[in-house]
Amino acid sequence: MFDTLKDILVKKLKVTPGQVTPDASREDIELDSLAVVELSMVLEQELGIVISDNELIDVPTVGDIARLMEERSAKI
Amino acid sequence: MAGMDVAVTGLGLVTPAGNDTARSWQTICAGQPTADVDPGLAGNPVSISCRVTGFDPEELLGARRAHRLDRFVQFAVIAAREAVADSGLDPATWDGARVGVVMGTAGGGAATFEAQHRVLMEESPSWVSPLTLPMHLPNMVAGQLAMEFGATGPDLVVATACASGATALGTARDLLQLGRCDVVLAGGTEALLNPVTMAGFAKMGALSKRQDMPAEASRPFDVDRDGFVGGEGAALLVLERVDDARARGARIRARLVGYGATADAHHVTAPHPDGVGIEAAVRAALADAGAVPSDVGHVNAHGTSTPLNDLVEATMLSRVLPHRPLVTSTKGVTGHMMGAAGAVEAAFSVLAVEQGLVPPTANLNKLDPKIDIDVAARVTPRRIDLAISDSFGFGGQNAVLAFARA
Numbered sequence: 001m002f003d004t005l006k007d008i009l010v011k012k013l014k015v016t017p018g019q020v021t022p023d024a025s026r027e028d029i030e031l032d033s034l035a036v037v038e039l040s041m042v043l044e045q046e047l048g049i050v051i052s053d054n055e056l057i058d059v060p061t062v063g064d065i066a067r068l069m070e071e072r073s074a075k076i
Numbered sequence: 077m078a079g080m081d082v083a084v085t086g087l088g089l090v091t092p093a094g095n096d097t098a099r100s101w102q103t104i105c106a107g108q109p110t111a112d113v114d115p116g117l118a119g120n121p122v123s124i125s126c127r128v129t130g131f132d133p134e135e136l137l138g139a140r141r142a143h144r145l146d147r148f149v150q151f152a153v154i155a156a157r158e159a160v161a162d163s164g165l166d167p168a169t170w171d172g173a174r175v176g177v178v179m180g181t182a183g184g185g186a187a188t189f190e191a192q193h194r195v196l197m198e199e200s201p202s203w204v205s206p207l208t209l210p211m212h213l214p215n216m217v218a219g220q221l222a223m224e225f226g227a228t229g230p231d232l233v234v235a236t237a238c239a240s241g242a243t244a245l246g247t248a249r250d251l252l253q254l255g256r257c258d259v260v261l262a263g264g265t266e267a268l269l270n271p272v273t274m275a276g277f278a279k280m281g282a283l284s285k286r287q288d289m290p291a292e293a294s295r296p297f298d299v300d301r302d303g304f305v306g307g308e309g310a311a312l313l314v315l316e317r318v319d320d321a322r323a324r325g326a327r328i329r330a331r332l333v334g335y336g337a338t339a340d341a342h343h344v345t346a347p348h349p350d351g352v353g354i355e356a357a358v359r360a361a362l363a364d365a366g367a368v369p370s371d372v373g374h375v376n377a378h379g380t381s382t383p384l385n386d387l388v389e390a391t392m393l394s395r396v397l398p399h400r401p402l403v404t405s406t407k408g409v410t411g412h413m414m415g416a417a418g419a420v421e422a423a424f425s426v427l428a429v430e431q432g433l434v435p436p437t438a439n440l441n442k443l444d445p446k447i448d449i450d451v452a453a454r455v456t457p458r459r460i461d462l463a464i465s466d467s468f469g470f471g472g473q474n475a476v477l478a479f480a481r482a
Contacts, residue, residue: 013140013143014134014139014140014142014143015140016138016139016140030140034144034206034207034210037206038205038206038207041202041203041205041206045203
């Protein structure tokens with residue numbers, strides 16, 4: 001799931017690929033409140049995974065976002 | 077007020093004529109038209125334009141930044157980087173609180189708005205991007221430049237349609253003379269070649285229909301002109317008070333010595349038939365400069381290539397400037413860059429004054445016999461002590477700038 005998330009961050013939000021590591025924080029990849037909304041939208045559009053921007057903003061790292069995506073997709 | 081005069085110490089351009097100042101000026105002086113068929117306007121009533129080409133925002137700004145900026149801001153950031161570098165000022169060391177930004181744009185990020193409206197209609201309101209407003213709002217260009225350069229003084233965008241770039245420079249001059257800033261980054265930017273905007277211009281009857289010969293479509297003052305060709309791009313000028321510029325040993329390219337601003341109060345698109353508003357703007361700029369009409373050595377005209385503008389403007393110029401200074405419209409090369417045009421043409425006026433060179437008006441094959449001014453058909457070396465640059469906007473707003481040799 002990390003690779004899927006990385007692909008979305010790079011291709012859709014244009015984050016520099018080298019910055020996207022499991023330990024990277026939201027600040028490390030410059031995911032401000034607007035980009036978090038973008039990410040929430042893209043996850044739902046592309047993968048059908050519903051995670052609100054309010055939830056995403058509290059997730060500490062990219063790896064944690066990927067884990068949350070796995071949890072949510074398991075419920076689909 | 078000599079010491080309070082304003083110096084132009086930096087220029088930056090992104091235009092259909094070239095993606096920096098040197099290349100733009102070279103194309104302008106060669107009189108090479110840039111209009112071409114525009115695939116982005118396929119299906120529009122008029123599908124030719126003057127596009128900025130070879131401009132790769134991801135390479136210039138980085139993919140992430142480019143993704144979050146509308147094209148009208150991308151142009152401005154790149155032009156501003158060139159202008160600041162050209163001025164010799166260092167944003168790392170300047171007092172940002174004394175640096176202002178004044179930009180002009182007619183439409184801001186209308187292309188972003190159009191694209192997101194398509195998402196709303198064809199997909200869902202829920203999929204409209206959260207970046208819609210940060211990309212679309214016209215003021216964002218000034219906000220982005222403030223962030224880029226750490227400029228924390230007055231930060232504004234003015235909108236007077238196709239006079240916006242000139243209004244921005246005049247407003248910047250006011251800020252410097254009032255002492256509110258020590259440096260102002262000022263100019264205009266536009267990226268309005270989106271289908272809705274261009275269809276609107278076409279339906280107004282403002283655009284040239286010479287689609288089979290796009291290179292000949294923008295022909296200011298020519299007897300066969302039939303409308304303007306839309307253009308895009310940006311111009312940034314670094315302005316400082318002359319005393320400050322001299323004190324730091326800056327190269328002064330020219331001085332911005334006068335600004336005149338008026339309204340026609342007549343009609344939403346048609347110029348006043350007697351040109352009273354535009355004449356008042358020229359006279360106000362000259363009075364502000366402490367100059368008389370016979371001082372004017374060159375006019376960079378608004379010269380859109382529409383039948384009505386060019387006739388009314390030329391008639392006004394022949395009345396106010398009977399000594400027949402050499403007039404040019406650089407829109408024959410660039411097309412009409414709308415809110416950027418006033419700033420782009422101010423930059424060309426600065427270069428004309430600095431280099432003693434009147435650029436040609438492209439596509440001037442036969443001067444309209446109803447027009448009684450001297451229009452430069454080829455590049456002409458000439459010492460220019462004072463040049464004026466006219467800009468007029470739909471809505472009836474007029475802005476005229478006067479530039480003098482350093």
